[in-house]
Amino acid sequence: MAGRKKDEIIHDHNGDGIDRRGFLKCMAWAGTGAFCVMKGGVLRSYSLSRISEISTADIMGELSFAQISDSHMGFNKPANPDVAGTLKAAVEKINGLTAAPEFLLHTGDISHLSKPEEFDTVEQILKDAKPKEVFYVPGEHDVLNDDGKQFLERYGKMSKGGGWYSFDKKGVHFIGLANVLNLKAGGLGTLGLEQLEWMEDDVKHLKHSTPIVIFAHIPLWSVYPEWGWGTEDSAQALAYLKKFGSVTVLNGHIHQTMQKVEGNVTFHTAASTAFPQPAPGRADSPGPMKVPAEKLKSVLGITDVNYVQGKHALAVVDSSLA
Amino acid sequence: MRRSVFTGALLMALGFGIAEPGAGRGNFTVSAQQKAETAEVKIDNFSFGPTELTVSAGTTVTWINRDDIPHTVVSTDKVFKSKVLDTDDKFSFTFSKPGTYPYFCSIHPKMTGKVIVQ
Numbered sequence: 001m002a003g004r005k006k007d008e009i010i011h012d013h014n015g016d017g018i019d020r021r022g023f024l025k026c027m028a029w030a031g032t033g034a035f036c037v038m039k040g041g042v043l044r045s046y047s048l049s050r051i052s053e054i055s056t057a058d059i060m061g062e063l064s065f066a067q068i069s070d071s072h073m074g075f076n077k078p079a080n081p082d083v084a085g086t087l088k089a090a091v092e093k094i095n096g097l098t099a100a101p102e103f104l105l106h107t108g109d110i111s112h113l114s115k116p117e118e119f120d121t122v123e124q125i126l127k128d129a130k131p132k133e134v135f136y137v138p139g140e141h142d143v144l145n146d147d148g149k150q151f152l153e154r155y156g157k158m159s160k161g162g163g164w165y166s167f168d169k170k171g172v173h174f175i176g177l178a179n180v181l182n183l184k185a186g187g188l189g190t191l192g193l194e195q196l197e198w199m200e201d202d203v204k205h206l207k208h209s210t211p212i213v214i215f216a217h218i219p220l221w222s223v224y225p226e227w228g229w230g231t232e233d234s235a236q237a238l239a240y241l242k243k244f245g246s247v248t249v250l251n252g253h254i255h256q257t258m259q260k261v262e263g264n265v266t267f268h269t270a271a272s273t274a275f276p277q278p279a280p281g282r283a284d285s286p287g288p289m290k291v292p293a294e295k296l297k298s299v300l301g302i303t304d305v306n307y308v309q310g311k312h313a314l315a316v317v318d319s320s321l322a
Numbered sequence: 323m324r325r326s327v328f329t330g331a332l333l334m335a336l337g338f339g340i341a342e343p344g345a346g347r348g349n350f351t352v353s354a355q356q357k358a359e360t361a362e363v364k365i366d367n368f369s370f371g372p373t374e375l376t377v378s379a380g381t382t383v384t385w386i387n388r389d390d391i392p393h394t395v396v397s398t399d400k401v402f403k404s405k406v407l408d409t410d411d412k413f414s415f416t417f418s419k420p421g422t423y424p425y426f427c428s429i430h431p432k433m434t435g436k437v438i439v440q
Contacts (some may be wrong), residue, residue, distance in 0.1 A: 078390075079392040112392070113392060113406060114406070135333060140425070140429045141429070144392070144429070145404075183428055183429075185424065185425075185426035186426065186431060187431045187432075188432075191439055226432070227432065228430055228431060228432040251346055281371040284368075285369070287368065287390060288391065
């Protein structure tokens with residue numbers, strides 16, 4: 001080993017700059033998702049990569065589900081040459097949970113180039129997950145070339161217009177939003193008037209005590225508008241939710257976990273099952289990051305919010321496993 | 323006549339086509355006699371380079387994606403529109419009429435650029 005650099009590639013069979021050890025490093029950070037459990041109207045979110053460290057009691061609640069995001073099936077660059085493998089790893093983690101989640105949420109960028117075979121591969125891999133029900137919202141990579149036609153044909157059976165819909169599970173109201181269509185030059189994610197009007201009407205009849213979970217691809221809060229990490233008209237959507245005591249917003253798109261609390265609303269972004277992206281402003285552009293696994297935690301900028309008591313009767317919590 | 327039809331068809335085959343049928347068809351006026359001018363815009367690091375490009379009328383501009391993430395080249399005024407460009411994919415458009423042509427990446431709309439045709 002003398003003279004060898006720490007990260008030197010020892011066996012590069014495919015000539016792609018990735019040896020087995022390098023691949024296993026990728027596996028250490030990828031294959032991530034979030035396990036969410038609703039307890040007394042309070043949503044807790046745990047990173048799947050560290051789920052084995054928490055007690056069974058902590059992950060039991062009225063309702064649990066898992067969020068996965070940004071599978072980018074079809075991506076094959078050095079940041080992760082095996083996105084199918086890392087998605088499978090996420091499924092294995094979900095299947096290894098003591099308390100199986102009731103369903104899956106996929107917060108978009110299922111595919112990398114909107115190719116039918118990319119969607120097929122993801123669907124095939126997710127068939128092996130114990131939870132059989134999967135709810136999707138589109139990412140911008142899922143609506144390329146056809147303004148989302150294919151996405152709606154595949155996943156839009158319960159959706160309105162451009163892919164938005166709502167459903168109820170054990171007293172929790174879930175709203176899936178589409179904010180990746182009709183993007184304007186120089187702008188951010190967009191919900192649009194039609195979707196906003198639908199949403200206002202959708203929540204009108206609900207009791208104030210109903211826990212609300214919103215899920216959409218691009219963050220509904222301004223993570224970093226310079227990189228397009230935000231949604232133009234999200235403030236209007238959130239205004240419809242002011243009367244509710246417990247609102248949780250789950251997003252993807254930025255390939256890193258972040259949390260923010262604003263009044264009655266807690267925002268979470270999930271990591272990608274495919275590759276990481278830099279923290280806001282920490283690089284010239286938001287392109288895929290090629291980082292060794294051991295450095296990843298520092299660049300992902302994981303923020304842990306352990307307990308937040310809102311002004312209202314219910315609180316929203318995000319827990320890390322540290 | 324035959325030649326111009328053939329040239330048009332060839333340009334279409336070379337990927338000069340536009341998603342919206344008919345849109346900008348009048349721009350395919352490059353003839354064999356005309357000296358074809360070309361210019362290139364590189365897509366790298368989530369930006370178009372040069373961001374602002376000035377060319378003379380009749381110039382064919384080729385965008386090439388050097389990023390490891392797909393991008394598109396879409397005219398704000400719907401004059402031209404590429405399919406999604408994966409790494410190393412190209413899109414070309416011939417500008418026959420003078421004017422300012424702003425464009426953006428419809429996947430990452432913060433990416434904007436401009437072609438000025440003189």
